[in-house]
Amino acid sequence: MSTLIATGTALDAKPQTRVLIADDHPIVRRGLHQLLAEETDLSVVGEVPDGDALVAAIAAGSTDVVILDLSLPGARGLDLLRRLRADFPRIPVLVLSIHPEEPYALRCLKAGAAGYVEKTSDSGELVEATRTVAAGRRYLSPRVAERLVGGTDVRQERQPPHETLSEREFQVMCRIAGGRTISEIAAELELSVKTVSTYRARLLAKMGLRTNSEITRYVFEHQLLPV
Numbered sequence: 556m557s558t559l560i561a562t563g564t565a566l567d568a569k570p571q572t573r574v575l576i577a578d579d580h581p582i583v584r585r586g587l588h589q590l591l592a593e594e595t596d597l598s599v600v601g602e603v604p605d606g607d608a609l610v611a612a613i614a615a616g617s618t619d620v621v622i623l624d625l626s627l628p629g630a631r632g633l634d635l636l637r638r639l640r641a642d643f644p645r646i647p648v649l650v651l652s653i654h655p656e657e658p659y660a661l662r663c664l665k666a667g668a669a670g671y672v673e674k675t676s677d678s679g680e681l682v683e684a685t686r687t688v689a690a691g692r693r694y695l696s697p698r699v700a701e702r703l704v705g706g707t708d709v710r711q712e713r714q715p716p717h718e719t720l721s722e723r724e725f726q727v728m729c730r731i732a733g734g735r736t737i738s739e740i741a742a743e744l745e746l747s748v749k750t751v752s753t754y755r756a757r758l759l760a761k762m763g764l765r766t767n768s769e770i771t772r773y774v775f776e777h778q779l780l781p782v
Contacts, residue, residue, distance in 0.1 A: 571597060572597050572620055573598050573618055574597055574600065574619065574622060575609070575618045575620070575622070576588060576601070576603070577605075577624060578604070587599075587651075588602065590678050590681065600617050604627070605628045609639075610642070613639070613643050614643075621639070621647070621648045623650050623651065624652065626652070626653075632652075632663075633722070636648060637666050637667055639667060647688040647689065647691070648688075649672065650671045651672050651673075653673070654673070655778065659671065660695055664695075665722070669688035669693055670684050671696075672696075676696075715777065719761050719762075721757075723754050724758040724761070725758075726744060727755055728762075729779055731770050732771040732779070737751050758770075
């Protein structure tokens with residue numbers, strides 16, 4: 556009578572981390588899918604092109620981690636992050652963006668992201684970041700992480716003016732630079748015109764600026780517009 560010895564059964568295998576990719580470019584989604592498919596512990600369970608499809612896919616279940624492009628059609632990146640944080644607090648979101656970590660990474664973390672990776676990063680960093688947030692930890696590059704743990708005096712000394720703004724002031728600043736009127740901004744943010752005007756006055760004072768043209772110049776010089 557022979558005896559069979561199992562050397563590697565399905566019961567021994569660790570469950571794969573189920574990843575949902577949200578990006579409006581099919582080529583990018585395909586590339587990310589292929590990259591993650593090479594990892595035995597990761598599995599891509601879906602790809603979506605916009606914010607509404609993303610929310611629907613997460614609500615359907617079977618997602619452990621979301622890899623999110625901030626610039627999805629029909630969605631403001633930080634607003635979408637806040638919505639995901641509120642509706643799906645247990646699903647970590649890793650932001651993958653063309654924009655540099657500074658100044659976006661820290662704002663994304665405050666809005667609910669679990670990590671931030673630039674699209675110019677190598678593939679190994681994306682895989683590492685995905686595993687990190689799946690394990691319940693935050694992921695940032697060493698440079699940004701150093702800013703978080705650095706001395707308060709050093710951080711304040713190097714802090715650019717726009718980082719002194721509140722989230723609403725930052726949103727108003729970027730929308731002004733995008734060519735929107737006060738009325739249009741009020742409608743988008745669901746605020747009164749008076750409130751938006753107050754935010755504008757505050758940000759001008761904090762930034763040491765005087766006009767919308769100066770706001771626009773500053774925003775473009777610091778690559779702040781897309782969020």
